[in-house]
Amino acid sequence: MxxxxxxxxxxxxxxxxxxxxxxxxxxxxxxxxxxxxxxxxxxxxxxxxxxxxxxxxxxxxxxxxxxxxxxxxxxxxxxxxxxxxxFPDFRIIDALLSKLGLRKNKAGKTNVEGIEGQNSKDRSSHNPSPFGPLMKWRRNGSSGGDDGHGPGGQH
Structure with a gap:
């Protein structure tokens, strides 16, 4: 037993x-x-x-x-x-929340792009982010390599 x-x-x-x-x-x-x-x-x-x-x-x-x-x-x-x-780059929840306008940035304001931080209030929601779409960016800060920064991505 x-x-x-x-x-x-x-x-x-x-x-x-x-x-x-x-x-x-x-x-x-x-x-x-x-x-x-x-x-x-x-x-x-x-x-x-x-x-x-x-x-x-x-x-x-x-x-x-x-x-x-x-x-x-x-x-x-x-x-x-x-x-x-x-699958570290597959983020469904972040994309859904940002499209619904529920994702908050560091300043506490709703941000559709999610990249600009405090400068997002100067941009309209129809103007895309100058850094590319949100889904392209990885957790470590580099890109996937297909955004014009070379094969290794942004350095």
Missing amino acids: ESLVKLVAFMLLTTLTSGPLAIALTLITDKNLLLKILRRILHGVLVMASLFFALIFSVNPEMPPAMNLIGLFAFIMAYIALRREY
């Missing part, structure tokens, strides 16, 4: 920690190819463990509702980790 308790504790600990650890691994940027491959392998193992235990906890109808919520948490964390690692 004691080994069953240890097994369930291991499953819960893995379910609760593998998603956030996989998200933390996405914050690391590696220049070395070998380290990048090892990080992605570890990331994949953590995401697969999170998805496996989330499936066990959320689909089983005999589980209590708290376990179903833990399974849902694991699914959400695995999804976020996968999106951050393999």
Whole structure:
């Protein structure tokens, strides 16, 4: 009976920690190819463990509702980790919020372009941003390379 308790504790600990650890691994940027491959392998193992235990906890109808919520948490964390690692430029929510006028800039004013900051009040909403569309810009500040700044993007 004691080994069953240890097994369930291991499953819960893995379910609760593998998603956030996989998200933390996405914050690391590696220049070395070998380290990048090892990080992605570890990331994949953590995401697969999170998805496996989330499936066990959320689909089983005999589980209590708290376990179903833990399974849902694991699914959400695995999804976020996968999106951050393999699809970092795909941002649907930001585009929808900016088109609806709900996205705020740093000054607290609604900004459709999202790039200019405080200078957005001088521009009309019909005038496009001089820096290009919002969807082109990445998290690290560089562009995709197809905006006239060369193959490496803006430096």
